[in-house]
Each structure stands twice: as structure tokens, then as C-alpha cells.
Amino acid sequence: MATIKDVAKEAGVSIATTSRVINNAPNTSQTAIAAVQAAMKKLGYRPNANARALVSKSSNTIGVLVNDVSAPFFGTMVKAIDTIASEQEKQLLIGSGYHDANKERNAINLLINSRCESLVVHSKGLSDDELTTLAQEIPGMVIINRTVPAIADRCIALDNHRGAYLATDYLIRNGHRDIGYICSSHDIEDAHDRLAGYLDALRDNGIEPKDHFIEYGEPDECGGEQAMVNLIAKNTPITAVATYNDDMAAGCLALLQENGIRIPEEMSVIGFDDGHIARYIYPRLTTIRYPIQVMASEAVKLSLMLANNVPVERGEQKLFMPTLVRRASVCQRQ
Template sequence: MITIRDVAKQAGVSVATVSRVLNNASCSETARLAVESAVQNLGYSPNANAQALALQNTDTLGVVVTDVTDPFFAILVKSVDQVAHEYGKTILIGIGYHNAEKERNAIETLLRKRCSCLVVHSKALTDQELINYLEQAKGMVIINRCIAGYEHRCVSLDNQRGTFLATELLIKLGHRKIGYIGSNHQINDEVERKQGYLTALQQYGLPVIENTSVQNSPDFEGGEAAMIDLLSYHSDLTAVVTYNDSMAAGALSVLTENNINVPRQFSLIGFDDMPIASHLVPKLSTIRYPIDLMATYASKLALSLINENIETPIHTQFNPTVVRRFSTDSCYQR
């Protein structure tokens, strides 16, 4: 497929210049003729991105998420909507479901609907494909992912640091046999979170025991199934780090059903700090993922990229932090 980059290379101009020509914006006559010639010779047909840029609508803010039924993404969308309301705009939502084709369609649809600003959560598309979108839609910002060369338009968190802190907390409480419940989705978040757990074990000189890491769907049911598997493999585990709070809730349910007291006999820590964490019994210790703050920052950044009257927010480094509640305690061997 011929891309706008190919046209730019053929014409000997920048991608931005090609976009200006395609959108009938001001540029030199020499550049215009070169781009038009390259378009004709290559048979390039502007896609939804270029069409959207030609018909920009600054009254809407698009947001692409994985699944609006997930509390994590519900908070993300709510935060984007609050920023949109603050600036007198409305939001349009696309859903990707961790599927490349659906993520692509969601972005393309929002562009066809003339969204000039987008906050995109994408895990299935390649870096290169997202770069192509970033180059053509100047008001697009990526959240929960960092792409080399576009760090200034990406908002992300150090997942590995988060699970390192979670595992470190358990180790400092005296736990030596610690399991990990992860997601079976093939995304970087899972790779990074598991690596944080493994790095902590290594740094504190603890062995990696076979079958102490189990993956399942990143929801309550997945947490239940994973905890059952861990108990089947090991009767002497005293603590578990989980991929997210929903999985931790499922794991807690299984522990309770097996008369294993949390935290007296078993410690459990989640990730994300979703509302459910403070409503469980006991209240869940977890790693705070400030998705509300990150989504607010990403939305304001996206708006500032296409409207010079909106001040660009000061770059902020978002960090995971431990939220200590009542599901973690000093080690007690069962």
C-alpha cells in the first residue's frame, strides 16, 4: 500500500508538506507540483487520515479504548470527557478490543467523523502503523504506550516498576514463596509486569520456582481460575502479585472459599487501584495506576497540538506508587 511517506520520498519533501498540499494549505508552487506529480505517478489515494485533516472539526475529541466495560477504561473515558467539557467540546468513542483490525477501524472511523484530536489506547497495532497515524493527525496522542521518537506525544507508566514495587513490598514483609497471576493477552503490559516481578525476586536473591506464574483472562473469572491453578501447584505459597485488581478480587474469592485467611495466612496485592480495591474485604493493597491523571494530561496535550490558544501542559512523569491497605501483612507459614 502506497503511504504518504512514499509520496514525500518521491517528491523530495517532508510528510508535513505533502499533508499541506493534500489539504490545499499554503506552500510553495514548486513543492505543490512535486507532490502532485508524485501522487499521480505512485497512484496514491488519500486515506481517512488525510481526508479528516482536510475537514478538521475542533469541536470533537476522539478517544480509542480497549473495552468500555472495564473500569480502567471507564475512568479513562470519563477523564477525557471532563476535559472535553471544560473546553466546550464533545467526545466520540472507538473500541479496539485488543484487535489490530478493530483498533485500525476505530481510529479511521473517528478521523472520518472529522475528529482532529484523538487520545488513543492501542496495544495491537505496530509502532510503525501508529507512527503513520501520528504523522498525519497532528492532534493525536498515544496513552499507555511509548513510541521511540514520539515520546512528547505519548503518555505512559512504568509497568515493570509497578510490579517490582509490589513484589518488593511482599519480600520486605518476609514472604519468600511469592506467586504471580498474569494476563493471557499478548500485550506489552503483561510482559513488563511479569518482568518486574521476576526482577524483584532476582534482586533479592529469591529463586524462580516452577509453576509460580499463571496467566488467564484479566478479569474476576480469570483471577479465580489462576488462583485455583496456583494452589494446585503449590500448597506453600504465602503471597501473590496480580496483574490487576479484578484478577486480585477473583483470587481473594478462591482463598476465602478455601478458608485461607487474608492477610493473616496469605498476602495479596493488585495493580491499578480501581474502585473495587477499597470495597473488597479485606481492602486490597495495590499499585496505583493514575489513569485519570494521565488521561487528563493526554486530552489537554491533544487539544493544545491543534489549537495554539490552548496552553500545552507541562510534561509530567507519571509513576506507579504502592497503596498499602489490609490484604498484605507479615509472612505466616500455613
């Protein structure tokens, strides 16, 4: 394990200078900063916690990176991880990345420097290459809800394309052909895959997709409401709408009801996730179940095994399948 003394020797500067660079102290020359940073990279040194400390049992902490800790979806994910952590007598440290590369990077570095033994990372901002480099450095790092080809055996993901295909195909089998789609405006693979699933289901059933049947918004209730406003304003002749997630579906339902449009008699709506909100809005939401609890449990178990050098059967990524949940917001078109 490299020490600050090793870094100072490699950089050709004093330990005091090395410490100033590490702690971003003022009055440090650019030459010294460059030399110390190069030495740290070469030696794999991290301030306060070399990455190898993740497997040293020097702490009982699991690091978790989510998009937004306040979002119900990620609350469910964290709860599932915490259940396993409690069984193992470990604690959680949680960071939010907000789908932003710099914020995700800073949060991961903080978790590493806090000597987390394992990491469960939900990242949409960092590149595949950077996540691969981190995974090579951090034995106990597992990626959830994303596929990174170079480290596929450390990825736990959902077939988002399949889920949106199921949702759209279910509407078609209920007699709907003019089907709108409310999509997340975030530039992430989940949004791309779900939109592609919607489009492929239409084409496979002989229905030509229409661009003006698709609206984008923030993946929350307000975004879903505004997207539905836009669809109504354009006077689209849709009889059903599929949505990126349950939160957007909830906003959509509220807007429709406020405008006197009966659900599902005049407009069928289907969500995605099967979160808590799907069970308690009216009418109860037909949706696609995202098994995030099971996925999160699998991810943290794998992370702990890897961090503790427990032999793991390596193979392809673990790809989970979504399922349809029939409730009351979709009906047969007359």
C-alpha cells in the same frame, strides 16, 4: 486540502468512479480501485474528513480509543477525558479496539472521518510504525499507556515495571519469599513489563524465580479466579501472590475465601491499578496506584494543544510513577 476532484484527476478516472471506489460500490474495476486508492494515499485524502480537518475547528469533537469501553479502568479514563472536554465545550466519540490491530485501525479511521479535532489513543494492537505514520498525519494524536520511540514526546505512559517491582518488593519486606504471580495472558507490553518487574524484584532480593509459581489468565475476575485454582491445584507452597490488576486480585480473593484460606493471615494478596473494586472488596486490597485520571487529563490537554497549533515544549515522553497503597490484604509473615 485535497478534494474528491483532485483524487479523480490524479487517478485518471471520473469523479463518479472515484466516488464508487470510496464508498465500496459494486461493479468497480480492480484497475480503478487501485488507481483511486494510490491517488488517495499520495494526496493524503480521507473520505469525508481530510486529516488536516482535525485542526480546522470544523467540529468540537475529541476522539478516544480504548481497549474495552465496558471495563472500569477505561471508564475512569474516559471520565477524566470527558471532564476536560466539557470544560472546553467539546463532545467525545469513543471506539473500542480490543487489542486487535484491525479493530483499532477501523476505530481510528472512523474517529478521523468523523472530524475529531484531537485523538487520545490507547492502542496495543497496532505496530509502532503504523502509530508513527498516523501521528505524522494527525497533528492532535496522543498515545496513552504506551511508549512509541519515534513519537515519544506524544506519549503518556506508566512505569509498569516499577509498579510490579514495588508490589513484589513490598511482599518480600513483609517476610514473604514464596511469592506467586498471576499474570495477564494478553501479549501486550503492560503484561510483559509487570511480569519482568516481579521477576527482577525477586532476583534483586536473592530469590530465584520459579516458573510454576506463575499463572496466566484473562485480566478479569474470572481469569484471576482460575489462575488461583491452578496455583492451589499444583500445591505451590506460596504465602503471597502478586497480581496483574485489581480485577484478577478480586477473583483470587474470592477463590481463596471459598476454600477457607484466610487473608492475609494465611495468604497475602496485592493488586495493581487501585480501581474502585480495590476499596470495596474484603479485605480491602493492598495495591499499586495507577494514576490513570491524571494521565488521561494530561493526554487530552496535550492533544488539544497540538490540534490547535498551540506551542508545546517538546521533550521526552511523560512517564508517570506508580505508588504503593497499603490496605488490609497483606500482613507480615510470622
